[in-house]
Amino acid sequence: MDDPQLTVLVVDDERPVLDELVFLLGRDERIGSVRAAGSGAEALRQLEAGDIDVVFLDVAMPGLSGLDIARTLSQFKSPPGVVFVTAHDGHAVDAFELNAIDYLLKPIGEDRLRESVRRAIDDSGSPATTTESSIAVELGGVTKFVARxxxxxxxxxxxxxxxxxxxxxxxxxxxxxxxxxxxxxxxxxxxxxxxxxxxxxxxxxxxxxxxxxxxxxxxxxxxxxxxxxxxxxxxxxxxxxxxxx
Incomplete structure (x- = not known):
């Protein structure tokens, strides 16, 4: 039987970044569907449907930030996995506290993005279930996650x-x-x-x-x-x- 494909949502208020992430994720054979949202409010409307496996969240957005959305998702009965996307590395500890799967720094290369998808699949077993808590650590300017x-x-x-x-x-x-x-x-x-x-x-x-x-x-x-x-x-x-x- 083929491995299940992920349904992902990309959230970013900068249209060029949003379009680039949607394009790159759409090239990944492990992803079945890529959706997009240009604001936190729009993202929550899509997430409430409950059929998103992983959300790629920009941290800094006007109104509802990525951290705000992740905190809201933690109250969902079956929350999707969260990958934070940001131009700054100052939110790694917040990401750890919210049990993020990964923490990506812009600009994001395709190989690094594929690694995040792999982590999302490994973290879940089945696409929508988070199983392992981790903590963000920095090494040589690179943020990675160590399993607790x-x-x-x-x-x-x-x-x-x-x-x-x-x-x-x-x-x-x-x-x-x-x-x-x-x-x-x-x-x-x-x-x-x-x-x-x-x-x-x-x-x-x-x-x-x-x-x-x-x-x-x-x-x-x-x-x-x-x-x-x-x-x-x-x-x-x-x-x-x-x-x-």
Whole structure:
């Protein structure tokens, strides 16, 4: 059976950009239908029909911005996937908070656009279902998304957080660790120290010595031992016990 084709909506108030994206997406064999909207209000009218799989959203538009539309879509019973399109990279953290599939910087090349379509398909399984949360990270001037399931632990560095992943990579993101802890609590992440947030699923050992507790996690080929603050020890034990039941 052939793979399902996506129905996409492109939203941009600049007509030349809108026409270019519609043209390029129309050349992608994985896309069955491309629709266009020149404003946020027009986009919402089309999105309310519920048959859009992915929406390519310009961030900065008069009236309803792309971020406004994405926040509205989060209240839909079956929201489409969202890819943000912008001339600036200052909204990457907002994109992460809204569970965007991708974050494209103008001008957009066809190869990069095809990569976004691939991510949309991988993210959904079936075109209209979002399955994996991710976080936007910047590396060498390029914004990409790291799956939350790949994050082993996070370490606070001022108003930033450094994420350590199962592959041994690390990424610095502009979000306070308290915000990240609140957003990721339901995904099995627990605050074990004012500076550390750990994924319960990646804890290999819990060690208690001299009345002090620590956890052992694995990133890449190395085990990392992280101290647990006294006030977080009981909560950690309770969560690990509940997870084991």
């Amino acid at each position: 399931s790949q994050v082993v632990y996070a370490e606070a560095q001022g108003d930033y957080v450094r994420l350590y992943t199962v592959g041994g990579d690390n990424h610095l993101v502009r979000v306070p660790i308290g915000t990240l802890a609140a957003d990721w609590a339901d995904a099995g992440f627990v605050r074990i120290h004012r500076s550390h947030l750990v994924s319960l699923g990646h804890i290999r050992e819990v060690r208690v010595q001299g009345g002090r507790c620590s956890v052992l996690v694995e990133t890449g080929s190395n085990d990392v031992e992280i101290q647990v603050a006294r006030r977080h020890t009981r909560e950690l034990r309770d969560l690990l016990h509940a997870r084991a039941l």
